[in-house]
Amino acid sequence: MSTNMMLFFGAVLLIVILMYNSLVSKKNEIENALGAVHTFLKKRTELIPNLVATVKQFASHESKLLTDLTNTRAEAQKSLIKGDIQAADAQVSQVLGRIVAVAEAYPELKSNENFLSLQASLNEIEEQLSAARRTYNAAVVQYNNAIEKVPTVIIASVLGYKRKQVFAVTAAEAAPVDVAKLFNSTGS
């Protein structure tokens, strides 16, 4: 084999290795971003017992909401263990929205330092969660682009890489919050 041929095959091999590594990196970036989403969801779910304890002090007759909170936490934890991140996210988001709405009806609860602190923590986690979701979506878009574009599509199809879904906002999450309905659903 001539030197030129060897150089040519060497270059081709190098390009293939680079493309393969790039695909693997993109795939791992998705897993990494998903890990971040998972962490923040877990952090948010862990706030629920403290919220229940604080709400109980000032709004003890919101029994339905308190039960829902506790149940949601358990369900969200199960979803997280199963890896169903979207479901865990939606369940907790909905019930936390109800707490904020209920707090409006209890001035003492609204001005309680513990509750304010929890609300601040919640705000921060929500922002971090949103950032993690956006990071995940950006990683998925890059990965999907890579597995569909030439020439990486060839290696992706050999490796059996499939398209991944971005973190979509559910219809319920996207809809404006109906505060009145939320109040009614708490049974107050």
Add this chain to the structure above:
Amino acid sequence: MNFKIKSKDQIKEFCQAELAPLVQVFQEKYPLNVPSFKSDFIRFIEFFILGIVLLKINERLAEGHKLKFLLTMISLGALFYSGIIIFTKISVYIKQYMARIKALEALKQTLRSKLFSFLDKTFIYKRTTEFPKKLYEESGLFPQGYDSAHAEDFCSGTIDEINFELREIRTANIETYKENGKTKKRSIPIFRGIFFCAEFNKNFSGHTLIKTDQFESIFGNFARDAQKLFNIGSSLKVVELENGDFEKHFKVTSTDPVEARFILSPTFMEKILELKALKNCELQFSFINSHVLIALPHKNDFFDGNFNLEKLHESIELLVNELNSLLEIIDVLDLDAKLWKTNYIKKGVS
């Protein structure tokens, strides 16, 4: 946005009541009149001519004449005295002039300090200040290093529970070059403008940089791919954001992409674009230790320009407008919208 610390009337009133008397005292103590040289100049001319005339007469006297020595001494004395007259007058004038300049600098410092604390009791102004070496280097905005650095016009304070500080800085590299066989030096500017630092409204531990991206607006996605390629090995990773307009103007790198997006929420990206449009210059941002550092290039000196004692009120108004235009950064970026509203205020910006 219409960020104002004090109204025009309040500033005018303060100017008349507090600053104008200081200027009046200064003007009385250090009048601008150039001292009259006329009488001294006539005396100088008289003695100078006398000295020259006597010297000429002396030249005509025969060698060994008994008056020769006496005439030489008198003529030299007259010339020396004429020199003393003019030298004394000039040195007294220079001394007075230098004292006036020094006093004027001190007055400007006093006026600015008084004005700044009137605008807000937390505001502190210093004409001279140390170059913020640590802040500048840690910001990562100018990784190329520098040979010379200068800082002045320091201002710090608190607005809506946000601690901030800003100063005017200049950094440059010194380059040596050969011209006509001689080695010469020239200064290559790195940055000149305002270095603004404030608490950020979110907590973070990593480092995120936002730099002006001239290439992406021209070369589009190709430039983005090239950025990633050239960024290999750097501790800061290129972060691609959803806002196309933002991506066109800025390049974002961060130690943590999730944290970068935590800082750069969609709303905050819009606010940065709004600030860029407002300032119409190449803004650069560094987010580190829960603080935001902003490099705002500017060709002219801030708080200095035409500080005219004769038109005090106009000068003060100009200065307040300059300060307002800098502090509106806090307003435009909504830095006071803290996630943690409860007692989360750290003291000491840098």
